[in-house]
Amino acid sequence: MKTGAPGIACGAVATDPQRDSARHVQVVQALGARIVGGSLVPGTAIPIEEELVGELGVGRSAVREGVKVLAGKGLLETRRSAGTIVRPRESWSLLDADVLSWRFEPEPRPGDIRVLADLRVALEPGAARVAAERADAAAVRRIDEALAALYATADDPEPFIEADLAFHQAVFAAADNDLLLYVYEMISIALRSVRQVHTRSVAHNKETLPGHERVAQAIRRRHHRKAEEAMRTVVEVARADAEQHVRLCC
Amino acid sequence: MKTGAPGIACGAVATDPQRDSARHVQVVQALGARIVGGSLVPGTAIPIEEELVGELGVGRSAVREGVKVLAGKGLLETRRSAGTIVRPRESWSLLDADVLSWRFEPEPRPGDIRVLADLRVALEPGAARVAAERADAAAVRRIDEALAALYATADDPEPFIEADLAFHQAVFAAADNDLLLYVYEMISIALRSVRQVHTRSVAHNKETLPGHERVAQAIRRRHHRKAEEAMRTVVEVARADAEQHVRLCC
DNA sequence: CCAGTCGCTTCATCAGATGAAAATTTAGCT
DNA sequence: AGCTAAATTTTCATCTGATGAAGCGACTGG
Numbered sequence: 001m002k003t004g005a006p007g008i009a010c011g012a013v014a015t016d017p018q019r020d021s022a023r024h025v026q027v028v029q030a031l032g033a034r035i036v037g038g039s040l041v042p043g044t045a046i047p048i049e050e051e052l053v054g055e056l057g058v059g060r061s062a063v064r065e066g067v068k069v070l071a072g073k074g075l076l077e078t079r080r081s082a083g084t085i086v087r088p089r090e091s092w093s094l095l096d097a098d099v100l101s102w103r104f105e106p107e108p109r110p111g112d113i114r115v116l117a118d119l120r121v122a123l124e125p126g127a128a129r130v131a132a133e134r135a136d137a138a139a140v141r142r143i144d145e146a147l148a149a150l151y152a153t154a155d156d157p158e159p160f161i162e163a164d165l166a167f168h169q170a171v172f173a174a175a176d177n178d179l180l181l182y183v184y185e186m187i188s189i190a191l192r193s194v195r196q197v198h199t200r201s202v203a204h205n206k207e208t209l210p211g212h213e214r215v216a217q218a219i220r221r222r223h224h225r226k227a228e229e230a231m232r233t234v235v236e237v238a239r240a241d242a243e244q245h246v247r248l249c250c
Numbered sequence: 251m252k253t254g255a256p257g258i259a260c261g262a263v264a265t266d267p268q269r270d271s272a273r274h275v276q277v278v279q280a281l282g283a284r285i286v287g288g289s290l291v292p293g294t295a296i297p298i299e300e301e302l303v304g305e306l307g308v309g310r311s312a313v314r315e316g317v318k319v320l321a322g323k324g325l326l327e328t329r330r331s332a333g334t335i336v337r338p339r340e341s342w343s344l345l346d347a348d349v350l351s352w353r354f355e356p357e358p359r360p361g362d363i364r365v366l367a368d369l370r371v372a373l374e375p376g377a378a379r380v381a382a383e384r385a386d387a388a389a390v391r392r393i394d395e396a397l398a399a400l401y402a403t404a405d406d407p408e409p410f411i412e413a414d415l416a417f418h419q420a421v422f423a424a425a426d427n428d429l430l431l432y433v434y435e436m437i438s439i440a441l442r443s444v445r446q447v448h449t450r451s452v453a454h455n456k457e458t459l460p461g462h463e464r465v466a467q468a469i470r471r472r473h474h475r476k477a478e479e480a481m482r483t484v485v486e487v488a489r490a491d492a493e494q495h496v497r498l499c500c
Numbered sequence: 501c502c503a504g505t506c507g508c509t510t511c512a513t514c515a516g517a518t519g520a521a522a523a524t525t526t527a528g529c530t
Numbered sequence: 531a532g533c534t535a536a537a538t539t540t541t542c543a544t545c546t547g548a549t550g551a552a553g554c555g556a557c558t559g560g
Contacts, residue, residue: 022512022513023512023513023514024318024512024513028322048540048541048542049541049542050541058513058514059512059513059514059515060513060514060515061311061314061512061513061514061515062512062513062514064311064315064542064543065314065315065318066318068274068315068316068318068319069318069319069321069322070322071319072278072319072322072323072348073322073323073346074347078541078542078543079521079522079541079542080520080521080522080541080542080543081520081521081522081523081539081540081541081542081543082521082522082523082540082541082542083540083541083542084541084542089428093343093345093346093347093432094428094429094432095343095345095429095432095433095436096323096343096346097324097343098322115427115428115429116429118380118384118425118427118430119427119429119430121376121379121380122373122376122377122379122380122425122427122430123372123373123376123430124376125376126371126372126373126374126375126376127372129371129372130368130371130372134368175368175372177365177368177369177372178339178344178365179344179345179365179366179369180368180369180372180373182343182344182345183345183433186345272543273543273544273545274543274544298509298510298511299510299511300510308544308545309543309544309545309546310544310545310546311543311544311545311546312543312544312545314511314512328510328511328512329510329511329552329553330510330511330512330551330552330553331508331509331510331511331512331551331552331553331554332509332510332511332552332553332554333509333510333511334510334511501560502559502560503558503559503560504557504558504559504560505556505557505558505559506555506556506557506558507554507555507556507557508553508554508555508556509552509553509554509555510551510552510553510554511550511551511552511553512549512550512551512552513548513549513550513551514547514548514549514550515546515547515548515549516545516546516547516548517544517545517546517547518543518544518545518546519542519543519544519545520541520542520543520544521540521541521542521543522539522540522541522542523538523539523540523541524537524538524539524540525536525537525538525539526535526536526537526538527534527535527536527537528533528534528535528536529532529533529534529535530531530532530533530534
């Protein structure tokens with residue numbers, strides 16, 4: 001063999017030597033990021049296999065496997081002898097963890113922040129309502145624990161963000177609905193990458209505590225109407241904050 | 251060569267000679283259905299590559315590509331020299347179109363019908379609310395057209411189902427939020443496979459018309475409060491119907 | 501009984517060969 | 531000259547073989 005393929009480091013993060021350094025994962029990341037980032041536009045063809053082999057420094061098998069993974073996520077479509085084309089945005093698996101990461105990292109567009117904030121407003125009050133209907137004792141306890149963590153971390157911006165995500169996740173978990181919980185897990189992936197929007201002053205964090213308290217209390221008392229209303233207040237405050245943030249810094 | 255691999259027909263559906271007959275797609279379908287269906291349980295290893303080659307009648311490349319696609323959907327994890335294991339359910343991309351199909355087809359479990367109904371109750375009122383906030387004139391027009399189609403098909407069970415799905419999709423589309431719309435597209439995949447739950451009497455279909463009418467009217471008038479409430483009524487009726495259906499026939 | 505080493509299993513990756521289908525070009529005919 | 535049909539080229543599809551790497555277990559020596 002002449003192509004020193006194993007020597008090409010690609011400057012990737014290389015966190016886990018097993019999962020992330022796999023050749024086909026390199027291909028998935030490279031092409032996926034380009035497609036979702038917009039430099040490969042829907043309807044156009046990506047470079048042919050042979051070119052990708054040279055460009056990415058991997059073998060044809062790795063290219064094929066990577067392309068197949070992206071096709072499985074709706075991003076690509078291969079046609080024999082006609083090349084591999086980028087599928088229209090409507091075909092993408094928008095709530096796939098990878099697709100979402102490529103969209104919101106490293107820097108989401110202002111429009112995407114609005115999409116995210118609206119999604120929370122649309123989803124979270126209803127989720128809180130179902131949580132109040134379905135929560136069992138253990139689920140209520142986990143919400144209360146998450147609430148306590150929220151109070152405990154109100155002075156530390158970074159841990160507070162994680163505690164906030166954990167609280168909302170506990171609410172979704174209480175709804176006893178894996179699809180609903182999955183949606184929130186995807187939301188939290190996106191939220192983590194717009195954390196700067198959430199990293200407000202410590203005083204601001206403390207202002208959000210009563211709202212969360214009301215959500216937890218309503219679920220504890222199985223008051224679905226109140227749970228929904230309290231959660232709506234929380235996420236609408238978050239949406240207003242996000243809008244203001246976008247207006248100020250963009 | 252001796253193994254007449256190209257001759258193995260596998261008796262698949264063969265709808266599209268390009269997309270569905272691809273060897274690696276066979277692998278994805280076969281393994282994906284087994285995993286989501288529960289015959290391959292999380293934590294256990296799937297057969298080794300060589301066995302899958304024999305069992306599925308495809309080459310090793312096809313097996314590898316298929317396994318990579320399923321790994322991309324969070325269903326599998328390959329470890330060098332340790333085989334390929336089924337990942338825990340929490341890792342699955344539950345809102346992937348394929349995963350959802352394997353779960354709800356051919357016959358969803360009663361519990362999954364409840365999950366679906368709850369998801370709609372949690373999601374659709376909020377979506378209708380955001381739709382009322384964000385809908386532009388064109389979106390309102392599309393909702394009205396979908397409503398008209400609903401009235402026009404009230405006497406035909408089959409077209410009525412499609413018109414119903416189209417109406418709800420138009421509401422989600424009006425919210426101008428691609429993530430929200432994506433969730434509904436996945437819901438509609440699942441709903442189509444539980445259509446028997448929805449195929450009620452013609453009289454019952456007609457009873458749902460006023461509710462839909464109220465939703466459309468509230469959005470038209472940008473009355474988000476009313477839109478939410480009207481939609482909640484619609485989906486809670488649907489949930490009650492589904493619950494009753496499950497209780498009667500299961 | 502424990503520890504270290506060796507070998508086996510199994511996935512990872514590349515390379516080559518053959519095939520098939522679609523797009524493009526070319527040649528021939530009217 | 532224009533159109534049609536055949537030939538060619540491009541490009542992905544698939545199988546096979548070879549080599550490598552990493553984990554797991556068995557076996558042996560102290």
